[in-house]
Amino acid sequence: GAGVSQSPSNKVTEKGKDVELRCDPISGHTALYWYRQSLGQGLEFLIYFQGNSAPDKSGLPSDRFSAERTGGSVSTLTIQRTQQEDSAVYLCASSFGGGATEQFFGPGTRLTVL
Amino acid sequence: GDSVTQMEGPVTLSEEAFLTINCTYTATGYPSLFWYVQYPGEGLQLLLKATKADDKGSNKGFEATYRKETTSFHLEKGSVQVSDSAVYFCALRGSNFGNEKLTFGTGTRLTIIP
Numbered sequence: 768g769a770g771v772s773q774s775p776s777n778k779v780t781e782k783g784k785d786v787e788l789r790c791d792p793i794s795g796h797t798a799l800y801w802y803r804q805s806l807g808q809g810l811e812f813l814i815y816f817q818g819n820s821a822p823d824k825s826g827l828p829s830d831r832f833s834a835e836r837t838g839g840s841v842s843t844l845t846i847q848r849t850q851q852e853d854s855a856v857y858l859c860a861s862s863f864g865g866g867a868t869e870q871f872f873g874p875g876t877r878l879t880v881l
Numbered sequence: 882g883d884s885v886t887q888m889e890g891p892v893t894l895s896e897e898a899f900l901t902i903n904c905t906y907t908a909t910g911y912p913s914l915f916w917y918v919q920y921p922g923e924g925l926q927l928l929l930k931a932t933k934a935d936d937k938g939s940n941k942g943f944e945a946t947y948r949k950e951t952t953s954f955h956l957e958k959g960s961v962q963v964s965d966s967a968v969y970f971c972a973l974r975g976s977n978f979g980n981e982k983l984t985f986g987t988g989t990r991l992t993i994i995p
Binding site for chain 2: 770771798800802809810811812815817822823826858869870871873874875
């Protein structure tokens with residue numbers, strides 16, 4: 768079956784531009800997570816959705832970052848006025864629910880801000 | 882807050898050698914513990930997990946035991962293969978209500994030479 772998919776796989780943008788990153792979770796998974804993997808900071812949690820609600824946004828680094836999820840499925844992570852420090856691989860994961868259920872990760876979107 | 886400290890890499894071993902990658906954690910209560918693996922060119926995937934003290938997670942010849950007294954979850958394998966070359970991440974999910982995020986260690990790059 769299909770796993771978590773993310774698009775685009777690579778994105779190069781200029782400083783100050785806005786970008787949108789998309790995540791398609793595994794069908795039926797109610798929980799969706801965004802993480803960021805960068806050389807300096809390792810793997811960091813950004814935001815968690817249960818259905819269309821985001822009960823935990825504690826990892827979003829600034830108000831330039833936002834995310835939404837519609838129909839309990841697709842999620843979009845938006846970064847406004849990108850900065851060079853936003854360069855990283857953005858990972859999406861989904862799971863059937865919370866707890867110790869396995870989070871299945873997508874291949875990531877590599878974002879480069881010039 | 883929760884944190885995971887993981888053995889710094891890179892680690893290089895010969896095929897059939899014994900592997901240990903150390904992982905210790907800081908968290909309140911009884912977190913769930915995980916090892917994730919990232920093979921070259923692939924996404925993160927769950928290797929094994931343990932959800933309570935003294936549990937042993939195992940998969941593909943790898944094992945890790947949840948040690949509450951030493952707050953550790955060391956990864957071991959008796960005889961590594963070239964195909965085990967990858968980056969290994971230790972992670973935890975906190976036990977407090979509503980905490981669904983994974984907190985990761987910095988990752989350990991393992992290279993097995995024939």
